[in-house]
Amino acid sequence: MELDTVLMSRLLTAMTLGFHIIFATLGVGVPLMISIAEFLGIKKKDPHYTMLARRWARGFVITVAVGVVTGTAIGLQLSLVWPNFMQVAGNVIALPLFMEVFAFFFEAIFIGIYLYTWDRFKKPITHWFLSIPIIIGGGMSAVFITTVNAFMNTPDGFEMENGVFAAVNPFEAMLNPAAPSKIFHVLSSAYLACAVLLAAFAAFMLLKKKLSKQASAYHKKALKFTLTVTFVFAAINFLAGDVSAKFLADEQPEKLAAAEWHFETEEGADLILFGWLNDNNEPVGEIRFPNVLSFLAHGDFNSEVTGLEETPEDLRPPLWIHYMFDLMVVIGGFLLGISLLYLIVSKVKKWNEHNKWLLWGIVLSGPLAFLAIEFGWIYAEEGRQPWIIRGYMTVSEAATSSPYIGLMFLLFLGLYIVLGTLCVVVLRKLFRNNPVEEELEKQYPTIEKGDES
Amino acid sequence: MSYEIVGLAVLWIFLYGYLIVASVDFGAGFFAYYAKVTKKDHIINQLISRYLSPVWEVTNVFFVFFFVGVVGFFPDTAYYYGSALLVPASIAIILLAIRGSFYAFENYGSKKSNVYMFLYGATGLLIPASLSVALTLSEGGFIVEENGVVSLQYMELFTSPLAWSIVGLAIVSVLFISSTFLTFYASYANDKPALKLVRNYALFWSTPTIIAGLTTFIFLSQHNERHFQNMMDLWWMLGLSVGFFMIAMWLLYQGKRYGLAFISVMLQFFFAFFAYGIGHYPYILDPYITIADGATHPSMGIALIVAFIGGLLLLIPSLILLMRLFLFDADYVKGKK
Numbered sequence: 001m002e003l004d005t006v007l008m009s010r011l012l013t014a015m016t017l018g019f020h021i022i023f024a025t026l027g028v029g030v031p032l033m034i035s036i037a038e039f040l041g042i043k044k045k046d047p048h049y050t051m052l053a054r055r056w057a058r059g060f061v062i063t064v065a066v067g068v069v070t071g072t073a074i075g076l077q078l079s080l081v082w083p084n085f086m087q088v089a090g091n092v093i094a095l096p097l098f099m100e101v102f103a104f105f106f107e108a109i110f111i112g113i114y115l116y117t118w119d120r121f122k123k124p125i126t127h128w129f130l131s132i133p134i135i136i137g138g139g140m141s142a143v144f145i146t147t148v149n150a151f152m153n154t155p156d157g158f159e160m161e162n163g164v165f166a167a168v169n170p171f172e173a174m175l176n177p178a179a180p181s182k183i184f185h186v187l188s189s190a191y192l193a194c195a196v197l198l199a200a201f202a203a204f205m206l207l208k209k210k211l212s213k214q215a216s217a218y219h220k221k222a223l224k225f226t227l228t229v230t231f232v233f234a235a236i237n238f239l240a241g242d243v244s245a246k247f248l249a250d251e252q253p254e255k256l257a258a259a260e261w262h263f264e265t266e267e268g269a270d271l272i273l274f275g276w277l278n279d280n281n282e283p284v285g286e287i288r289f290p291n292v293l294s295f296l297a298h299g300d301f302n303s304e305v306t307g308l309e310e311t312p313e314d315l316r317p318p319l320w321i322h323y324m325f326d327l328m329v330v331i332g333g334f335l336l337g338i339s340l341l342y343l344i345v346s347k348v349k350k351w352n353e354h355n356k357w358l359l360w361g362i363v364l365s366g367p368l369a370f371l372a373i374e375f376g377w378i379y380a381e382e383g384r385q386p387w388i389i390r391g392y393m394t395v396s397e398a399a400t401s402s403p404y405i406g407l408m409f410l411l412f413l414g415l416y417i418v419l420g421t422l423c424v425v426v427l428r429k430l431f432r433n434n435p436v437e438e439e440l441e442k443q444y445p446t447i448e449k450g451d452e453s
Numbered sequence: 454m455s456y457e458i459v460g461l462a463v464l465w466i467f468l469y470g471y472l473i474v475a476s477v478d479f480g481a482g483f484f485a486y487y488a489k490v491t492k493k494d495h496i497i498n499q500l501i502s503r504y505l506s507p508v509w510e511v512t513n514v515f516f517v518f519f520f521v522g523v524v525g526f527f528p529d530t531a532y533y534y535g536s537a538l539l540v541p542a543s544i545a546i547i548l549l550a551i552r553g554s555f556y557a558f559e560n561y562g563s564k565k566s567n568v569y570m571f572l573y574g575a576t577g578l579l580i581p582a583s584l585s586v587a588l589t590l591s592e593g594g595f596i597v598e599e600n601g602v603v604s605l606q607y608m609e610l611f612t613s614p615l616a617w618s619i620v621g622l623a624i625v626s627v628l629f630i631s632s633t634f635l636t637f638y639a640s641y642a643n644d645k646p647a648l649k650l651v652r653n654y655a656l657f658w659s660t661p662t663i664i665a666g667l668t669t670f671i672f673l674s675q676h677n678e679r680h681f682q683n684m685m686d687l688w689w690m691l692g693l694s695v696g697f698f699m700i701a702m703w704l705l706y707q708g709k710r711y712g713l714a715f716i717s718v719m720l721q722f723f724f725a726f727f728a729y730g731i732g733h734y735p736y737i738l739d740p741y742i743t744i745a746d747g748a749t750h751p752s753m754g755i756a757l758i759v760a761f762i763g764g765l766l767l768l769i770p771s772l773i774l775l776m777r778l779f780l781f782d783a784d785y786v787k788g789k790k
Contacts, residue, residue, distance in 0.1 A: 065557030068510055069550035075517055076546055079524055083535030083603070087528045091749050094525030095756050101514065101521050102764035108510040109771045113778060120778075133771075168749075170756040401602045402539045415547050419554055426558045 004406070009081045009399035012409045014381075016074050018374060019416045023067030025373055027107075028138045028187070029194025030060045033229065035131035040225070042124050048218050051440055052225075054118065056198065059427055061115060066423050071104070073412070081405065085388050085398035088165065092158050093148045095170040100144035107137025139187060146186045149380075150178035154251055155389050181247040182380075185240040189376065192233035193369040196335055199226035200366025203359040215437045220354065224346065227362070231339035238336060241329070242296065249297030252390070253306035255383035258317040259325035260293055262307050269293040269305040274326055277319065317385045324379035331372035338365055456755055457748035460526040461737075463761060464519060465730045471515035472726065473630060473719060478512045479577035480631020481505055482552070484654060486574025489567075497647045500639055502560060508775065509556055513549070525757055527747040533738050536603035537596045538587060545583040552576040578624050585623040589616045592677045593739030615672040622665035626722070629658040633701065633718045637711040642786040655705050663698060666725065677739065683732035690731075694724035 034053045041050030079086045110133040121127050151157075157173030158165040202222035205211070211219070248256040257263070261272055261283050271293040275286025291301040298305070308316055338361050346353035384390050388398045399405075481501045488494045524531045551572055559569040590596055595610050596603060610616050632654035639648040674681040684691065701717035704710050735743045748754060779785055 062557055064510070065554045068513055069553040072513060072517055072549060072553075073546045075521060076542055079520070079531040079535035080539045080542055081535075083532045086524055086531030086535060090524050090528030090531055091753060094521075094528070094749060094753055095760060097521050098525050098757055099760055099764070101518050102760070102767065105511070105514045105518065105764070105768055106771060108514050109768070109775050112508060112510060113775055117778065166750075168752050170753050400536055400539060402536060402604070404540050408539060408543045411543060411547060415550055419550065422554070422558055 006399045008405040020070040028190040031134045096144040103140035154178040188237040188240045195229040197366040203362035234336035254311040257308040265307040328375040476627040476630035482577035529747040537605040581623040618669040625661040629662040637715040640711045687728045690728040697721040
């Protein structure tokens with residue numbers, strides 16, 4: 001029974017977070033894309049970009065709504081499902097949680113203003129300025145909440161006296177060792193995922209057979225813009241991933257070792273991609289890159305990498321997180337590759353960057369980016385099992401004892417299915433019933449049909 | 454004054470803020486649906502959606518703010534309330550989720566749906582009812598801790614006249630506050646037909662509000678003698694509350710100065726709510742958590758208060774901007790922008 005409530009508590013939290021991070025990522029990344037598009041529209045006096053910003057913003061509100069309500073859910077669930085954790089950790093992490101709410105508040109106010117003031121100012125640039133607090137608010141709430149998660153990985157900023165936290169320093173807790181690399185990786189991957197998702201939509205529209213010249217020009221512009229941004233953030237994100245791996249090697253070696261099935265501490269460690277484990281816990285059928293793990297961990301092909309055997313058996317994370325790590329990295333590489341390929345193809349005059357296969361690859365990379373975010377988070381979270389606060393409190397000590405937790409799981413499962421389905425249905429209708437060419441003509445009657453500029 | 458009292462006072466102000474803005478929001482959802490059923494939706498729906506669309510998200514934040522703040526200042530509340538409230542709070546979250554997202558689906562989506570409208574209206578009354586359970590629990594007697602396991606006594610809760618009178622009070626107050634605000638908003642927009650309709654709502658819901666207030670008070674005296682006595686010592690605050698209620702009623706009845714009427718209603722609830730809150734002293738959860746013992750470390754408490762001040766310096770100008778653009782921009786309210 002006790003095991004059951006712990007397992008159900010974990011599943012409920014995993015489900016809520018898994019659902020929420022999709023919308024949270026959109027909430028962080030999409031405002032930046034909207035803002036850049038609006039700015040380009042104003043500077044270039046090109047209504048296509050302004051229309052991009054408007055249409056994205058319209059879809060964005062729907063996802064924000066789901067993000068807000070699921071965010072409220074996870075905020076409350078922290079106390080409901082993990083009451084013992086919050087009682088202890090609340091003493092140390094209340095500050096960033098609180099500041100996160102402030103950032104969210106700030107963002108909420110300006111989203112409301114931004115959406116309802118498109119035509120209320122004399123100069124369009126005034127309206128554009130309103131997008132900046134949204135980007136800052138969204139980014140800052142990601143920063144603060146990530147510091148909370150980082151604290152759970154590398155607790156800091158307190159002393160332990162007789163089993164309770166004493167001498168609490170809220171700022172040190174917030175700026176714990178894991179915070180910088182995590183924030184860097186979370187932000188860069190959010191911007192990357194949103195850019196590539198919007199690119200996937202544009203590519204999908206371009207694959208349609210009947211497309212007016214006007215709409216085709218609009219979507220081509222969108223594709224070029226989003227993929228350029230994708231390339232930039234894919235490169236930055238690669239760097240962020242590298243920083244994170246080096247951090248893990250120093251501060252949380254068991255997480256990196258479990259991800260790489262690296263059991264014995266050794267110099268010149270190999271990087272292992274995919275494969276499976278035989279009965280003796282030896283990788284079989286893997287793709288092996290000699291000495292690369294050492295390079296990933298310490299920037300030196302012959303450095304020593306701590307193995308999993310240094311961690312007591314009952315404190316090791318599960319070994320299946322290897323696949324999560326691999327999938328995340330492979331997708332990250334794919335996103336960088338495909339955006340680079342598009343940019344190269346578009347530079348060479350003879351080649352056609354709107355080739356069917358390339359477009360399908362771009363369509364595919366949208367959902368893949370979000371899968372990579374899920375995989376990355378599963379890896380990060382499962383990688384610190386069995387701890388909820390690494391080194392101080394295990395997950396089973398933190399969970400609720402309520403027998404109703406299983407029922408709540410089903411209730412929330414139902415809620416997320418309904419919300420997810422309706423969100424997709426509403427978004428589809430929103431864009432289907434309001435095609436871009438009609439809207440362009442309505443907003444900008446002067447625009448010439450088939451304007452290719 | 455010690456930091457925990459400052460913290461609690463600020464949190465109480467935020468909860469009061471939520472009470473007002475959420476009541477307007479929840480009630481408006483109900484009236485929008487009610488008007489649709491009685492085929493009067495063409496009269497007031499435009500008015501309601503013009504106010505609500507830009508601010509619905511802000512309303513939600515007041516609530517998140519309050520509970521994150523309480524858990525931050527008083528981590529023990531997470532343990533007791535968190536353990537005991539799993540079921541009622543989960544239901545409240547689901548209602549909030551349905552309400553918030555369906556509002557967006559309905560208003561920003563492409564198709565108007567009766568089902569969304571109904572759920573939006575119904576959850577507007579169920580959410581205050583489910584949230585008010587937390588207030589009932591704080592009076593003590595419903596949460597039991599045995600061998601480190603905290604549990605909620607459902608039988609006692611469901612058979613408690615106090616619990617039901619608090620639920621009743623929450624619902625009718627929501628409708629009263631909301632209709633008074635809409636009356637003010639309609640008169641500001643110079644929308645005569647809508648004004649006539651919502652003014653009638655306001656006059657109608659005033660009576661149940663004051664009756665529910667009195668019955669709650671009586672049942673509280675039977676359930677928690679200490680809290681009741683503390684509140685009696687604050688008789689002047691309760692008196693002011695009733696006084697402002699009467700001013701609001703008189704203005705509504707006279708049909709003039711609706712802005713002042715709404716402010717009177719706000720003050721009515723302000724004094725009642727603070728008399729209730731101050732009377733709760735020294736407990737947060739009777740008898741498990743007191744303000745003094747339950748507070749977080751001083752360093753965290755002070756950091757939170759500093760964050761508070763910093764946050765408010767950022768928020769207040771933004772809120773003023775929001776209000777000037779939407780609430781107090783006569784052209785916008787009248788539908789010209």
